[in-house]
Amino acid sequence: MLLVWAGAASAQGVKPAASAAAAEAPSESKRLVRDPALYATRVELLSQDDKARKAAIARALVQVVNQLTGRTDAGSNPVVRGAFAHAPDWVLDDKAGVSDAEGNTLVGGAPVLKASLNVRFDPNPVDSLIAAAGFKYWTGERPKPMLWLSIDDGRGPRLVTAGQLNVIKSLADRGQQRGLRFLVPQGSAGDLAALPAVLALDARGVAAANARYRNDTMLIGKVYRSVSGWSAWWLLWQDGAELSRWPVTMPDARQVIASGADNTAEYFAKRDASRLDAGRAGVVRMEVAGINGLDDYVRAVAFLQTHASVRELDIDAAQPGILLLRVDLRSGVNAFRGLMRTSGVLQPLGPASAPAADGEPPAESIERFTLKD
Incomplete structure (x- = not known):
């Protein structure tokens, strides 16, 4: 399948934003662009034997297809499942390691380290698989939303900045699973002054602080304790217009924070995905x-x-x-x-x-x- 190559994206799901002097101008193109970073992922490795490794590679293939399409159900497609046996042949490289799979440090707990496998696939057969499955391809030229997030755990709201990346690990991980990278403000006095606008979901008010980052896409959210556990309101903004707004309530703070990535990915995937040329069926x-x-x-x-x-x-x-x-x-x-x-x-x-x-x-x-x- 012929796609236009783009430079590799950052391997991290959330990172500090560059100021205007270092930021890249936003792209206006919606052409199909291949981002090599989206053909790689990390999955849990249950053991070191060959059977477990092949099973992990199959899960990695599903995850990569989800990243490239914006879907969450690629593993239920019969064409994708039929490719599991060949998935090891598509691996360009893999490396075992450990990671805090539970993200317990998000809420002050001890890290739960689990064996993991980092897998990178050959893009060509993966693109063919996406076309064969009848999925749309979400171009690799994607927005990197600036995350303006307030969290109130009962001690008062605070703005999440580059110094508290661990707090939003669940959103970063979910973003990577959905094929999105987020940026966060650096934490300057001007950034912190935007907190009232963030709490009010006032995108135009936040835009004044956001202007220094030259990023036309913002995900604004406020997360707080509620009667049912944790709640959030999210607002997605791009090019001076509100795209979507939604509430979330769940028992787990990590799930509530991660929900910002889910709806953001679903919106952009639906808007920007196109069908590859699969040929005549x-x-x-x-x-x-x-x-x-x-x-x-x-x-x-x-x-x-x-x-x-x-x-x-x-x-x-x-x-x-x-x-x-x-x-x-x-x-x-x-x-x-x-x-x-x-x-x-x-x-x-x-x-x-x-x-x-x-x-x-x-x-x-x-x-x-x-x-x-």
């Missing part, structure tokens, strides 16, 4: 070369019959060295071809025009593959 004529015996025939047919992208398969002819088929694809042929490049079974050779009878219009093209050793 439906019945496609295929030619598979390298069929030199019964074992090759069974291997090729069994692979296609069980592939999640294939609805139905009919064999037109089995000739020496060649198998001719009609395959009904759920996904487009371009996406299917991309998946086959890393399948370990079929290697795409590209389409070819089928010969037409004299006086007849050109016949439909044939997708050509060869059986890998």
Whole structure:
């Protein structure tokens, strides 16, 4: 799948914002841009054996597809699930480590360290998988919202700035899971003076302090204790206009804080996602070369019959060295071809025009593959 490359984004989900002198001008383009950072993620590693590692890589693939599409349900798609067996072949690198998976230091507890696996995937098969699954691709050229957040735990409201990043770890982690990076104010006197406007969800009032960061996107929120536990009000703002406003109430402060990332990601993914060119779906004529015996025939047919992208398969002819088929694809042929490049079974050779009878219009093209050793 052809996408335009962009520079890698920061590996952190929230970081201090640069002042106007160092900030990048906001992009107005909504073209499809590939951000390499979105093809990497971290998942929990339950043990060091091969089975656990493969399971972690499958979870990482689901997470990466979610990041690239703005979805949360990629793991329930049959085409995505069908790719789990091939996911280890798509890994460019992985590294085991430990992380505070629970984020307990957010509320003053001791860190709960768990084994984790950092995984980075080859973008090409992942893009093909997204197209084959019928998902929209959320361009990697995404806003990095400035987070203006007040938290009141009963001792009075305070503005979260660069010195309290641990307080918003749950939002940072959720943002990374949803493919968003947030910025926070540095904590200058001018920033702290914006607290009353933040509490009032007065975006125009906050914009005066936000102007020094040259960021046209703001997520403004206030989190506070309530009768039901913790509550929040959020406001999403961009280019001088309110985009969305929503309340949240949950027992856990971490969940309430993280909810700001969820609705923000859902809004921008819905607005900015586009479909990749998956090609024509439906019945496609295929030619598979390298069929030199019964074992090759069974291997090729069994692979296609069980592939999640294939609805139905009919064999037109089995000739020496060649198998001719009609395959009904759920996904487009371009996406299917991309998946086959890393399948370990079929290697795409590209389409070819089928010969037409004299006086007849050109016949439909044939997708050509060869059986890998």
